[in-house]
Amino acid sequence: MTRTARTPIKFFSVLSFSLVALWLLIAAFPFLWTFWGSFKVQSDFFSKADWMYALWGTNTARETGNAFTGSGYYGAWIIEGFWKNFLNSGIVVFFTVIISLTFGTLGGYALARSGFRYAFWILMAALVFRAMPHITLVSGYLLPFFEWNIWGYLPTTIIVLVAMNQPFTIWMLHSFFLNVPKDMDESAMIDGCTRFEAFRYVIVPVMWPGVITTGLFSFLLAYNDFTVTVMLLSEENETIIPAINSFLGTTQVEGKVMYAVAAVVSVTAPILVLILFFQRQIVSGLTAGAVKG
Amino acid sequence: MILFIAIPIGSAFVQSLFIQHDQVLVLSKNCGPFGCRETTSVDIEATKELRQDSPLGKFNGIGTYLNRSHLAFAEVGNAWAVSRTFSGFLNEVLDLPFYGALMFTLTYTAVVTPLVLLLGLAIAIGVNGLPNIIKGPSIFVSLLPFLVTPLVGSLILFWMVDGDGIIGATIQLIFNDPDLSLKASTGLTWTMLIVYGIWHTLPFSFIVFYAGLQTVPVDTLEAAEIDGATKWQRTVYVVVPHLVPLITFVTLMLLMDNFRVFEPIVSFSAEAHARSLSWIIFNDLRESGNPLYGSAGATSILTIIGVIFLLTPVLIRNWRDFKLRRL
Numbered sequence: 001m002t003r004t005a006r007t008p009i010k011f012f013s014v015l016s017f018s019l020v021a022l023w024l025l026i027a028a029f030p031f032l033w034t035f036w037g038s039f040k041v042q043s044d045f046f047s048k049a050d051w052m053y054a055l056w057g058t059n060t061a062r063e064t065g066n067a068f069t070g071s072g073y074y075g076a077w078i079i080e081g082f083w084k085n086f087l088n089s090g091i092v093v094f095f096t097v098i099i100s101l102t103f104g105t106l107g108g109y110a111l112a113r114s115g116f117r118y119a120f121w122i123l124m125a126a127l128v129f130r131a132m133p134h135i136t137l138v139s140g141y142l143l144p145f146f147e148w149n150i151w152g153y154l155p156t157t158i159i160v161l162v163a164m165n166q167p168f169t170i171w172m173l174h175s176f177f178l179n180v181p182k183d184m185d186e187s188a189m190i191d192g193c194t195r196f197e198a199f200r201y202v203i204v205p206v207m208w209p210g211v212i213t214t215g216l217f218s219f220l221l222a223y224n225d226f227t228v229t230v231m232l233l234s235e236e237n238e239t240i241i242p243a244i245n246s247f248l249g250t251t252q253v254e255g256k257v258m259y260a261v262a263a264v265v266s267v268t269a270p271i272l273v274l275i276l277f278f279q280r281q282i283v284s285g286l287t288a289g290a291v292k293g
Numbered sequence: 294m295i296l297f298i299a300i301p302i303g304s305a306f307v308q309s310l311f312i313q314h315d316q317v318l319v320l321s322k323n324c325g326p327f328g329c330r331e332t333t334s335v336d337i338e339a340t341k342e343l344r345q346d347s348p349l350g351k352f353n354g355i356g357t358y359l360n361r362s363h364l365a366f367a368e369v370g371n372a373w374a375v376s377r378t379f380s381g382f383l384n385e386v387l388d389l390p391f392y393g394a395l396m397f398t399l400t401y402t403a404v405v406t407p408l409v410l411l412l413g414l415a416i417a418i419g420v421n422g423l424p425n426i427i428k429g430p431s432i433f434v435s436l437l438p439f440l441v442t443p444l445v446g447s448l449i450l451f452w453m454v455d456g457d458g459i460i461g462a463t464i465q466l467i468f469n470d471p472d473l474s475l476k477a478s479t480g481l482t483w484t485m486l487i488v489y490g491i492w493h494t495l496p497f498s499f500i501v502f503y504a505g506l507q508t509v510p511v512d513t514l515e516a517a518e519i520d521g522a523t524k525w526q527r528t529v530y531v532v533v534p535h536l537v538p539l540i541t542f543v544t545l546m547l548l549m550d551n552f553r554v555f556e557p558i559v560s561f562s563a564e565a566h567a568r569s570l571s572w573i574i575f576n577d578l579r580e581s582g583n584p585l586y587g588s589a590g591a592t593s594i595l596t597i598i599g600v601i602f603l604l605t606p607v608l609i610r611n612w613r614d615f616k617l618r619r620l
Contacts, residue, residue: 013524016419020431023416026492028434031441034449124608132600133553133571135578136593142578224442226556227571231578241444245559261452264445275436279429282436286497287504 031268038072038265041258072262082263084236085243089223091154092239096161096222097215100169103162104214105207108173109199113182126167134164134227142231157232157239161222168221169214172285176210177203213285216278223271240267391592394568395599400483401569402551405490409547410540412491413498418528420499421506432500439496443556447489451561454485482567489557494550498543505539506532545607552603570596 077083141160145151184206185198193201230242238246244267247260275282420431438446453460509532517527555571568576574592 013422016415016422019415020419020423023412023495024431024434027438027496030446030449030453031437033453128600128604133555133574133596135553135555135571135574136596138578220440224444226442226444226559227575231575241442244448245444257452260448264448267445268441271440271442272437275433275440279433279436282440283432283500283504286500 034261035265035268038258038261039069041069041071072258073266077262077266080247080259080263082240082243082259082266085238085240086266088154088233088237089239089241092158092161092229093219093222095158096165097218099158100162100165100218101211101215103166104169104173105211107166107170109177109203111170111174112177112180113185126171134225135231137164138228138231145232151232151234154233154237157229160228160232161225164228165218165221169218172214172217173210176207176214180206209281212278213281216274216281217285219274220271390568390573391595394570394573397483397567398552398554398569401487401490401554402548404487405494405551406544406547408491409494409498410543413495413543414502414533414536414540416495416499417502417506418532420503432503435496435499437496438492439494439500443493444560446493447557447560450489450492479567482561486554486557486561486567489561490551490554493557494547498547501539501543502536505536509535541607545604548603549600552600570599 138160142151145156180203185193185195185202188198188202189195224241225239226241226245229239230245233239233242240263244260244263247263416435420428420435423431441449454464455461513531514527517531522530553571554569555575558567558569558572559575570592574596577592
């Protein structure tokens with residue numbers, strides 16, 4: 001009797017464990033493989049003859065004398081000037097995050113304290129904006145930008161990215177400020193603070209968790225963006241993601257593929273570090289929308 | 294904010310009403326020893342000037358919406374009249390760029406969304422049962438495919454399924470067919486894109502469900518256990534109902550994200566077999582030298598209508614909730 005009752009339990013947990021294990025393998029393996037392969041030459045990375053070549057770097061050793069080679073990285077960063085794209089990305093991401101957080105905090109705070117039920121409308125705007133394929137918006141921006149001669153510059157892109165990001169930032173910070181007790185700034189104002197002082201001395205010190213979470217998502221949006229940057233930036237101002245895409249156009253030449261592989265690994269590394277340090281905030285940010293709904 | 298949303302949509306709409314200028318043709322008489330001939334040539338200067346004067350092009354009304362690359366009513370009607378079987382008609386229609394893209398986008402959305410929901414839930418329950426020490430790292434690993442840039446993530450997979458890459462070569466070995474390429478056939482390309490889609494979005498549903506699992510009331514679970522429910526029964530009758538609001542939320546998010554699938558098509562260079570609506574717009578704007586703003590604008594508007602159509606049930610429900618809360 002006990003045996004029959006137990007068997008399904010065991011079966012169930014074994015099944016779920018193996019599913020998790022399988023998933024973790026599927027999730028991590030491509031990254032490990034590409035990271036490992038980025039230190040090889042192309043004939044090892046695409047080693048059709050024997051996939052063990054990719055592990056031991058047989059051809060790499062034959063061609064360069066060592067089982068590891070940094071030639072892909074050298075090619076991408078130095079020869080193809082990937083560092084310039086990286087710099088551009090840095091500028092775009094930095095300003096996008098700073099600007100959207102500034103507006104987001106002020107706007108979110110104001111909306112949360114104004115008493116009106118804006119929440120619904122902001123939520124709707126954030127929702128609609130998330131649902132729009134970004135390319136539909138870009139197609140609307142493109143022609144005016146050409147006409148005003150501001151196409152291809154970093155500031156233009158930053159403005160567009162901030163605009164696309166804003167509904168989401170405001171909504172997220174709005175719901176965060178709603179959770180900060182109203183009593184706090186009200187008591188500060190009774191003590192003689194102006195509204196702004198109350199914000200500066202009472203709210204600012206406690207708002208960092210919300211700001212960091214929101215900032216992370218703004219960062220990811222700006223960093224990962226392909227649609228906006230590829231359409232709005234001229235070649236010399238390209239950020240990393242369109243740069244990788246244009247690598248691919250020239251990768252038919254032997255060896256150039258490895259430039260792209262190295263670039264891809266370089267792009268993934270910062271995200272890895274980000275998740276490593278901010279895992280908790282990212283998870284809470286992803287679920288915040290769901291819980292408050 | 295509203296400015297930035299409304300203006301581009303408005304601008305796309307206006308653009309969609311125009312098409313690019315025809316080239317200015319000049320009729321010139323060319324007289325030679327064998328008599329005079331009339332030749333038509335393109336007056337480049339005049340064309341350029343015209344384009345500069347009114348960059349939008351000439352007014353075309355809703356003509357762009359109805360032409361062959363968009364709604365193509367004429368072609369659809371024609372296909373209906375010509376083809377005898379329904380599948381023949383379908384084939385004809387899906388050859389039209391807009392309907393082909395719509396078909397791919399819808400298929401992708403319809404396949405990826407439920408699979409991601411189910412698998413995400415299963416993995417969340419599995420991870421929830423893990424000992425605490427491995428929970429953190431496993432969440433870390435799970436987050437990777439979701440947060441990595443879509444273009445980069447799909448490139449990584451693309452290199453692996455390449456005919457010379459590890460997965461591609463293995464598949465060739467299994468089926469014993471050295472010419473087998475995932476990029477060559479439509480069905481396989483679609484499968485590849487869908488597998489990528491699942492890989493990419495699964496972490497999102499997993500994380501949300503996992504967070505939801507932390508809030509499942511322990512008392513209810515224990516009560517069910519005392520009543521003799523097996524683990525499976527407890528999952529189905531206690532945990533899943535508790536997660537229903539989350540499931541709606543995740544479904545909504547997934548629908549929106551999947552509907553705008555775009556980057557994987559670029560990096561898998563799958564455009565020969567699979568095009569999404571976003572990709573069509575991208576392609577129009579990329580048209581070298583002479584971007585087809587009108588065409589892109591028209592597709593944009595049609596896509597936006599599609600999104601609104603997709604979201605209507607949710608919007609209505611939210612609106613009702615909102616009204617109720619105010620009462």
